[in-house]
Amino acid sequence: MSQDSSRLAVIAEFGLRPAQEDPSLQRLMQAVADLLGVPTALVSVIGADLQFFKARVGLDASTTRREDAFCDHVVAGERAMVVEDTWSDPRFSANPLVTGEPHIRFYAGVPLRLNDQAVGAVCVIDLQPRQLSTSQLAVLELLSQHISQYLQLVREHQQLQQEHSLMDHSPAVLLKWRYVRGLQLMYVSANIQRIFGLPFDLLQTQQQRFEDYLTHASLVEFNFALQNHHAGVAHSEVNLQLQAPKGQSFWVKFSSQAFFSEEGKLETIHALVTDHSQDRYMEQKMLETNQQMRLLLDASGLGTWDWHLASDTSKVNRRWCDMLGLDFELYDSSSRFWQGLIHPADQQQVQRQLQQHLSGESAVFSTSYRLRHAAGHWVWVETYGKVVERAADGTPLRLAGTHRDVTYRKEAELQDQKQRQLLSFINKAQTAYLQHRDLSSACREILPELTDIADSQFAFIGHMQRVDGQPRLLIRAITELAWNEQSQQLVQQYQQGALYFDRFDNLFGQVITTAQVVLSNEPHLHPAAKGTPAGHPRIFRFLGLPIMLQQQLVGMIGIANKLGPYTSADAQFLQPLCTALAGLFYAVEQAEARNKAEAQLQHMALQDPHTGLPNRRAFVQHCSTLQPSDLGYVLAIIEIDHWPSLAAPLDETVADAVLLDVARRLQKAVRASDLLARLGESEFALLLQHTEIDMANLLLEALLLAVASQPLMHAAQPMAISVSIGARYVTPSEDADLTLHMGQADAALETAKNNGHNCLIWY
Structure with a gap:
C-alpha cells in the first residue's frame, strides 16, 4: 500500500474529518502559542486534497489546499521541519500562504503519528522571521506524542462506547463491519472458532466472510438485515443457520446495531451472535406438532x-x-x-x-x-x-x-404508485438527456430510483457498441462498488465513461447472447453463472432485461438482490423503461452519426480534393487565428514554374498526377508545425510560425531543391520541374493584415518569376 493510501486509511480509521476541531486540543494549542510567543499554532491533518485541522489558533481558514500546506512536507519527510524565513527559502518563497494570507514568514512543525503513520503535523507559525531552539523543537516533538496518545484514547473511548451499546443485548460472538462503498469485516472475536467452529484466522484476515457459512435461505435474511441498516434502521434481530466447515449446523440469533455519521450515513455495524439451536429445535417441533392439531x-x-x-x-x-x-x-x-x-x-x-x-x-x-x-x-x-x-x-x-x-389492496396501491414512479423517472431520464445531451448522466440520474422501484440492491444500464469491430457493453450507469484496488480502477473507468464489459460467457451475458430476459432467484445453480470476483458482495437473485430496437439488441438492464424473488411480472413492469432507453439509445446513435457526417462535410469543405492539402479557405481561417509571438511568422506563395506550357500536352489525369507529386514533395520538405495549402491550379501557400527569418530562408531554399532535384517521369521520359517562391516575413511588432501580407508575398513571387524562375525572393 502506498504512503498516501496508508495515511488516508489511518485518517478514516480514526474518523478524522474537516470541521471537527477538538476543544481540548484547541486550549492546548493556545497554551503552546502563548508559551512560544507565536500568533499561530496548529494540529493539522493531510487529507487526499486538503489540509484540515483538529485544532487551530490564530488561523481563520478551516482548510487549505494540500499542495500549499507546509505540513505536507513534514508528512512526506516524516521528520521535523523548521523554516526560519520563508522569503529566503526557494521551496516556499512563492507559496500562496507566504505571498498572501496569512503571510507566513516562519514555520516549525513535527510529524503527528497515528499507528506509526504520519498523518499530519503539530506546528507553530509566525509572521516574522525567527529561530527555534533545540529545546523548543523537543517540546513540539513531545507535544505531538501526547496529542497522538490523546487521539488514540479518544478513538478507543468511542469504540468502547459502541461495544458497550451492543453488549447490553447479550454477550456472545462479536463481529464488526465497516462500511466503505461496501461492508468490510474489521473485527471478529476469537471465540467464534470455539463456539461455532468457524476459522477465526481466515475471518480476521478477510480471506473468508461470515456470510460464506450461511445457508442460502439465511443469506437472504442476512442481506435483508444489512439492507435495512443501510436504509437507516438502527437495530435488527434475525435467526440464521450457520454451516460450520466440519459439517455442524447451528441456529443462531443475530442481533445487529448500526452506527451512523452525523450526516446519517452508515459507518459501522456491530453484531452479537448467540447459539439458538436448542430453542429453535423446540420451536420447530412444537410448531410442526401443533399445526397438525x-x-x-x-x-x-x-x-x-x-x-x-x-x-x-x-x-x-x-x-x-x-x-x-x-x-x-x-x-x-x-x-x-x-x-x-x-x-x-x-x-x-x-x-x-x-x-x-x-x-x-x-x-x-x-x-x-x-x-x-x-x-x-x-x-x-x-x-x-x-x-x-x-x-x-x-x-x-x-x-x-x-x-x-389488506395485502391485495395495498399491493395494488403500491403497484399503481410504482407505475407512476416508473413513468416519472422515465420522463426524468428523457428530460435530462434533452437538456444536456449526455446519456450516461441521464442514466446515472435515474439509477437510484431504478434500484428503489425494483426493491433491489444493485443495478446497471448497459449500451451495446462496437469497438474495434467487436461487440462490447458500455456501462452507462452502475451501482458503484469498490472492494479492492482492481475494483477501484473499474470504478474510475466508469466515472470516466470508459467501463466496458466484453465477456458474455456469464449470467448477465446470457441476456446479450440470447436477447431474452434472464431471471434467476438462485444464480449459483444457473448453468451460465461464473460467480462473483473475490470480495464482491454475493449475488443471490438476478434479473436481466434486453433493450431491443427494431428487433435488434441495443443494450440491457441488470438488477440484483431483490428482497423477495424476481418474477416475470417484474420484467413486464420494467418493459416501458427498456422501451424508453431504446429510444434514447437510438437518439444518441443518430446524433453521433449526424455529428460524424457534419465533421466529414466540414473536412471536405476545407480540403483540396486533388492533393489532399488544406484549401485556400482553410488557410485563411487558420491564419486569422494567429497569435502574436516573439519570433513573428513567414507567409510564402509557391508556384510551379511554366505550368501552362507543362500541362498543355498532358491529359487531365496526368496533369493531376504531376500536381499531386509536386504537392507530396512540398509536404515532405516542410515541418509538421508548418501549414501548406493549395491556393489555385499551380499555386500553393506556406505558413512558417515561430521561426527566425534566417531559419525560414534555409527552409524555403531547401523547398526549392526538394522540388527541382529530381525530374518527374512522364511516358518514360524525365520532366524537369521547379517552383518559384515569394516570401514575406511578418515581424512581431506588425499588425496582422493577411490580405496585405499575402499581396506582398505574391508581389515577391512575380519578381522571382521575372528573375528566371526556380528562385526565392523576399519582399
Whole structure:
C-alpha cells in the first residue's frame, strides 16, 4: 500500500474529518502559542486534497489546499521541519500562504503519528522571521506524542462506547463491519472458532466472510438485515443457520446495531451472535406438532386482539394467527413478539402512532403496516384499536382492536404508485438527456430510483457498441462498488465513461447472447453463472432485461438482490423503461452519426480534393487565428514554374498526377508545425510560425531543391520541374493584415518569376 493510501486509511480509521476541531486540543494549542510567543499554532491533518485541522489558533481558514500546506512536507519527510524565513527559502518563497494570507514568514512543525503513520503535523507559525531552539523543537516533538496518545484514547473511548451499546443485548460472538462503498469485516472475536467452529484466522484476515457459512435461505435474511441498516434502521434481530466447515449446523440469533455519521450515513455495524439451536429445535417441533392439531379458522374475517399493558400480555383470536400462518396454541402473548413481526421499515411509524394514541393525542390507533408471515413473506394489515380501560390518573391499562388483511389492496396501491414512479423517472431520464445531451448522466440520474422501484440492491444500464469491430457493453450507469484496488480502477473507468464489459460467457451475458430476459432467484445453480470476483458482495437473485430496437439488441438492464424473488411480472413492469432507453439509445446513435457526417462535410469543405492539402479557405481561417509571438511568422506563395506550357500536352489525369507529386514533395520538405495549402491550379501557400527569418530562408531554399532535384517521369521520359517562391516575413511588432501580407508575398513571387524562375525572393 502506498504512503498516501496508508495515511488516508489511518485518517478514516480514526474518523478524522474537516470541521471537527477538538476543544481540548484547541486550549492546548493556545497554551503552546502563548508559551512560544507565536500568533499561530496548529494540529493539522493531510487529507487526499486538503489540509484540515483538529485544532487551530490564530488561523481563520478551516482548510487549505494540500499542495500549499507546509505540513505536507513534514508528512512526506516524516521528520521535523523548521523554516526560519520563508522569503529566503526557494521551496516556499512563492507559496500562496507566504505571498498572501496569512503571510507566513516562519514555520516549525513535527510529524503527528497515528499507528506509526504520519498523518499530519503539530506546528507553530509566525509572521516574522525567527529561530527555534533545540529545546523548543523537543517540546513540539513531545507535544505531538501526547496529542497522538490523546487521539488514540479518544478513538478507543468511542469504540468502547459502541461495544458497550451492543453488549447490553447479550454477550456472545462479536463481529464488526465497516462500511466503505461496501461492508468490510474489521473485527471478529476469537471465540467464534470455539463456539461455532468457524476459522477465526481466515475471518480476521478477510480471506473468508461470515456470510460464506450461511445457508442460502439465511443469506437472504442476512442481506435483508444489512439492507435495512443501510436504509437507516438502527437495530435488527434475525435467526440464521450457520454451516460450520466440519459439517455442524447451528441456529443462531443475530442481533445487529448500526452506527451512523452525523450526516446519517452508515459507518459501522456491530453484531452479537448467540447459539439458538436448542430453542429453535423446540420451536420447530412444537410448531410442526401443533399445526397438525389446528381447528377451523374463526368464522370472522377479522383478527381481534386485546392487550393488557400492565402485564404486557395479549389475547388474539384464531383469525389473527391465521393471517400470519401462526399456530393459535403457540401464540406468544407478549408485545415483543408482535413488535418483532413488524417490518423494520414500518416500526418507527407504528410505534409513533401507538404512543400518540396512548398519550391521548389521537382518538384511535389506526394504521397500516407489514407483518412477517410464518412462511417468510410479508402481510399488509390494517389495524384499528382504542384504549378501552384507563387508571384513575388516566394511564392506559388496556387496548383492544382488530386486524384486517389488506395485502391485495395495498399491493395494488403500491403497484399503481410504482407505475407512476416508473413513468416519472422515465420522463426524468428523457428530460435530462434533452437538456444536456449526455446519456450516461441521464442514466446515472435515474439509477437510484431504478434500484428503489425494483426493491433491489444493485443495478446497471448497459449500451451495446462496437469497438474495434467487436461487440462490447458500455456501462452507462452502475451501482458503484469498490472492494479492492482492481475494483477501484473499474470504478474510475466508469466515472470516466470508459467501463466496458466484453465477456458474455456469464449470467448477465446470457441476456446479450440470447436477447431474452434472464431471471434467476438462485444464480449459483444457473448453468451460465461464473460467480462473483473475490470480495464482491454475493449475488443471490438476478434479473436481466434486453433493450431491443427494431428487433435488434441495443443494450440491457441488470438488477440484483431483490428482497423477495424476481418474477416475470417484474420484467413486464420494467418493459416501458427498456422501451424508453431504446429510444434514447437510438437518439444518441443518430446524433453521433449526424455529428460524424457534419465533421466529414466540414473536412471536405476545407480540403483540396486533388492533393489532399488544406484549401485556400482553410488557410485563411487558420491564419486569422494567429497569435502574436516573439519570433513573428513567414507567409510564402509557391508556384510551379511554366505550368501552362507543362500541362498543355498532358491529359487531365496526368496533369493531376504531376500536381499531386509536386504537392507530396512540398509536404515532405516542410515541418509538421508548418501549414501548406493549395491556393489555385499551380499555386500553393506556406505558413512558417515561430521561426527566425534566417531559419525560414534555409527552409524555403531547401523547398526549392526538394522540388527541382529530381525530374518527374512522364511516358518514360524525365520532366524537369521547379517552383518559384515569394516570401514575406511578418515581424512581431506588425499588425496582422493577411490580405496585405499575402499581396506582398505574391508581389515577391512575380519578381522571382521575372528573375528566371526556380528562385526565392523576399519582399
